[in-house]
Amino acid sequence: MELINLDSFINESKPLQLNNPLIVTIGMFDGVHLAHRALIKKMIDEAKRKNLKSGVITFNYHPDFVLEKRENKGYLTNIDEKIRMLKSLEIDYLFVITFTKEFSLISHEDFESLLTKLNVKAVIAGRDAKYGYRGLGNIETLKKKFEVIEFSDYYIDGELIHSKNIRISLEKGEIEKANKLLGYNFYVRGIVAKGRQIGRTYNVKTANIELNNEYDYLISGVYGVKVIIDDKEYIGICNIGNNPSFNFTFARRLEVNIFDFNEDIYGKEIIVEMITFIRKEKKFNSKEELKIQIEKDTKYYLDYLEEKR
DSSP: OEEEEOHHHHTTSSOOOOOSOEEEEESOOTTOOHHHHHHHHHHHHHHHHHTOEEEEEEESSOHHHHTTSSOOOOOSSOHHHHHHHHHTTTOSEEEEEOOOTTGGGOOHHHHHHHHHHTTEEEEEEETTOEESGGGOEEHHHHHTTSEEEEEOOOEETTEEOOHHHHHHHHHTTOHHHHHHHHTSOOEEEEEOBOOOOGGGGGTOOOEEEEOOGGGTTSOSEEEEEEEEETTEEEEEEEEEEOOTTTSOOSSOEEEEEETTOOOOOTTOEEEEEEEEEEEEOOOOSSHHHHHHHHHHHHHHHHHHHHHHO
């Protein structure tokens, strides 16, 4: 997959020569969930059938956040994770556009001209596709200049797969439902930072990841998790929140207790996959009370895993 930033090309400060005709799809692809993957597979199949190259056009900032149509509570996948995932899907090109208020003013005709300059011959899009200033471009305007392959809404067990629905599930702590719609376990990737090591005072060693506002939609509380370190898998429980009992932080953090693990991993990158939501975050009056609750949470998760076998 070739990654191409289109900003300079759009501003006409850098030429871009693509000799191969393209079939493309356009969107945020937040989460690269099951519906996105089905759409991209259909595009790749069409590309092979029509002897075209395949391309995804996406944005590094969500138009709704830039235009303040809704509160920015973060993404299912930031731009780096999105690129990682799309790379694995065997597309030929990934085009990234920096979405700004200025770019939002581009007319649908000018956006169509951009596609023409990229040598786009076909577009695969949903029936409700909108593009250009005020969303005046749609699937009917696309059909005037390109071959258009329509992609229907995608369901699993009667549930519409959409990034919004997945975020709502995560907000409610419905992890299993979110994972089902994603087609993989929702995860947080981060670098382990040194905390205040208060957990050691009650014999619980934890690894901390500072969370930015990308994960504001995640409900605060305790999760059963899978942890990946150096390509090895472990299980554990994690708390997402502000540590209200003894180590309050204004910025939320992810603090994970990895079972049967005692290695020094400060500065290492780890992946924490959410498997189930155990309980909401709460304040404890003593370390002993917190320790007892951690033991209960651990038992709950181990029983959960045993039941799922």
